[in-house]
Amino acid sequence: MNPHVARLYHLAQQPSRRIAGLMSGTSLDGLDVALCRLHGHGPGTRLELEEFATVPYSDEVRHRIRQVFARPQVSLEYLTLLHPWLGRLHADMVLDCLHAWQVPPAAVDLLASHGQTVFHAPHHQHQQPDFQGQNATLQLGDGDQLAIRTGIITLSDFRQKHVAAGGEGAPLATYGDYLLLSSLTEARVLLNLGGIANFTFLPCLQNDVLPIFSTDTGPANTLLDSAIRSHRPELVYDEGGQLAATGQVHAGLLTALLDHPFFAAPLPKTTGPELFSAAYLLQAQELSGTLALGLEDLLATLTELSATSVSRALQQAFGPVPALAVYVSGGGAHNATLLAALQRKLSFCRLVSTDLLGVPPDAKEAVLFALLANESVAGTPTQLHAAGAPAVLCGKISLPA
Ligand SMILES: Nc1ncnc2c1ncn2[C@@H]1O[C@H](COP(=O)(O)OP(=O)(O)OP(=O)(O)O)[C@@H](O)[C@H]1O
Numbered sequence: 001m002n003p004h005v006a007r008l009y010h011l012a013q014q015p016s017r018r019i020a021g022l023m024s025g026t027s028l029d030g031l032d033v034a035l036c037r038l039h040g041h042g043p044g045t046r047l048e049l050e051e052f053a054t055v056p057y058s059d060e061v062r063h064r065i066r067q068v069f070a071r072p073q074v075s076l077e078y079l080t081l082l083h084p085w086l087g088r089l090h091a092d093m094v095l096d097c098l099h100a101w102q103v104p105p106a107a108v109d110l111l112a113s114h115g116q117t118v119f120h121a122p123h124h125q126h127q128q129p130d131f132q133g134q135n136a137t138l139q140l141g142d143g144d145q146l147a148i149r150t151g152i153i154t155l156s157d158f159r160q161k162h163v164a165a166g167g168e169g170a171p172l173a174t175y176g177d178y179l180l181l182s183s184l185t186e187a188r189v190l191l192n193l194g195g196i197a198n199f200t201f202l203p204c205l206q207n208d209v210l211p212i213f214s215t216d217t218g219p220a221n222t223l224l225d226s227a228i229r230s231h232r233p234e235l236v237y238d239e240g241g242q243l244a245a246t247g248q249v250h251a252g253l254l255t256a257l258l259d260h261p262f263f264a265a266p267l268p269k270t271t272g273p274e275l276f277s278a279a280y281l282l283q284a285q286e287l288s289g290t291l292a293l294g295l296e297d298l299l300a301t302l303t304e305l306s307a308t309s310v311s312r313a314l315q316q317a318f319g320p321v322p323a324l325a326v327y328v329s330g331g332g333a334h335n336a337t338l339l340a341a342l343q344r345k346l347s348f349c350r351l352v353s354t355d356l357l358g359v360p361p362d363a364k365e366a367v368l369f370a371l372l373a374n375e376s377v378a379g380t381p382t383q384l385h386a387a388g389a390p391a392v393l394c395g396k397i398s399l400p401a
């Protein structure tokens, strides 16, 4: 037997596994590496987050990814070369983290690598008549590169199973949130404010009959970041939302932005920077006569857009939003202006950080992929009472030899 297959078989039967979850999201800020010890599998899985780091992308890395990122037309040659190159880059970033943490690669059981989403094409968003009704999503960073370079068995390409099972390839947060963060006594919303915002609704396990579900809601930071990039290229983002806090929301621009049919489409739904792009913003500015709007007012309006689209999606799900506990994660959890706008709109809800549940907000998505890999190796297929449920055992396995 291939010794790596034997190791996988052995790992699947252990009471716990040490898994490094890797996530590089749509903001292109870097690679999140979460070294996790996962005890058990399925309901009752217990997580210990041993180490966490975000390895920032250099300008050069961001530049290379942007050659293809969310672009309908790219050089096929460039794309082909980027796939293994990113896999190698991520492998080296993982090795650097392990070295800094004094953890030998042989002491890590699995890598769970999300890869870099470069194009998300749910059926309602792409314009290809030959593929009407078809969902697709593409992540780069070949898992074989990670396995060969680190010597660690690697799971990658998690979203394809979801597409194959009829989903849009996202959000995958549903199952991980359910396993780790469900409560017997409290209905919860897990709100992630990354480039794109998404939430998972977790009903109270004891007595709630509502289904679990996850959905994207629209932009969180992606348009804020692109406004900063074009007006203040020396800044990476608007620290704490301080510039936005000094601006005024422009009602006309906000209306033009909210006019997009995505916001009224039924839940669950997914999206990406392919839709919420500079072109989308430009069109709304042209329509509302706000091309000359100053940066502060633009940021204030885009912050309001993010908060409004999250609260609208919650209203779509629940009608008047009940007094829910909303646990916030992602980079937007550091944006006080965005959080204040959200709290104003969700006045009955308690908005707090996922830190309160033992998951640091910046680590949550990387942890999610460690959980998904743990299920794929040790778990059994489970039917969730979930709307738009993902295929729960997902990811492709790359062996180091
Ligand atoms: N201190 C801060 N103040 C304001 N905004 C911040 C701060 N830290 C991070 N952000 C915002 O959060 C973004 C990164 O968030 P995150 O890493 O959660 O996104 P992502 O995982 O790349 O996106 P997605 O979840 O959509 O794939 C940054 O680009 C920035 O806009």
Ligand SMILES: CC(=O)N[C@H]1[C@@H]2OC[C@@H](O2)[C@@H](O)[C@@H]1O[C@H](C)C(=O)O
Pocket (backbone or CB within 6 Å): 025, 026, 117, 120, 137, 169, 170, 171, 172, 173, 174, 194, 195, 196, 197, 198, 216, 270, 271, 272, 365, 368
């Ligand atoms: C295609 C893709 O990469 N989607 C991401 C993105 O970032 C946030 C939102 O859009 C979410 O749907 C998803 O990631 C999280 C981890 C998910 O699948 O749950």
